[in-house]
Amino acid sequence: MLTIVRYPDPVLTTPAKPVTDFGPRLAQLVEEMFLTMYQSKGVGLAAPQVGISQRIYVVNCGKEQPPETELALINPVVVSVEGEQCGDEGCLSFPGIFVQKKRPKTVTMRAQDVHGKWFEVTGEGLLARAFLHELEHLDGKVFLEDIEPAEFVKVRKDIDNLRRAYKERTRPKERVVS
Numbered sequence: 001m002l003t004i005v006r007y008p009d010p011v012l013t014t015p016a017k018p019v020t021d022f023g024p025r026l027a028q029l030v031e032e033m034f035l036t037m038y039q040s041k042g043v044g045l046a047a048p049q050v051g052i053s054q055r056i057y058v059v060n061c062g063k064e065q066p067p068e069t070e071l072a073l074i075n076p077v078v079v080s081v082e083g084e085q086c087g088d089e090g091c092l093s094f095p096g097i098f099v100q101k102k103r104p105k106t107v108t109m110r111a112q113d114v115h116g117k118w119f120e121v122t123g124e125g126l127l128a129r130a131f132l133h134e135l136e137h138l139d140g141k142v143f144l145e146d147i148e149p150a151e152f153v154k155v156r157k158d159i160d161n162l163r164r165a166y167k168e169r170t171r172p173k174e175r176v177v178s
C-alpha cells in the first residue's frame, strides 16, 4: 500500500514530470496505485497523491472493481471536451471535503499505457470529471482552485483543519537536551 499525501503537502502543488521510463517498475507502480485507490474507495488517483511527481494517473469508475474498467493514463493530454455537468467532487488528498463543481460532460484524452503505447479514450459523466480532476493533479493544481466563492466558504473550516494537521505532522520534533 502506498501512502496518500494530504493537502497542503507541496507535492500536490508541484507540476509533475513526464514519464520517460516504461520499464517494469512503472507497471508495478500503476498496480500499487490501483490497489491504494480501491482501499481508499476512490475512483481516481494521481501519482503526486502518493508522493511521486510524475505524469501518471489511474481511474476506475466501474461499479465494483472490474479490471475491464481500469484505466492507467501516462503523460495524458486532453484531446477534446464537450457539454457541461455540475456535481459533487471530492479528492482523496482532501478527506471529507466535497464541493459542487462544473466540468465538461464528455472528455476525450490521449495518453500512453504502461508499455508506452499511445491510445485515446472518451469518458462521460463521472469518468470525464475524473479525467480532468486527475490531470489537474499532474499540473500541480487542486480541485478547489476555481470553484464558486460560495462553495469555498462552505469548506473553508475543513481546509484550515487540514492545514493545521499538516503543520502538526511536519513540525520538527523538539530536541531534549539534558
Ligand code: CO
Binding pocket: 090, 091, 092, 093, 133, 134, 137, 143
Ligand atoms: Co484528487
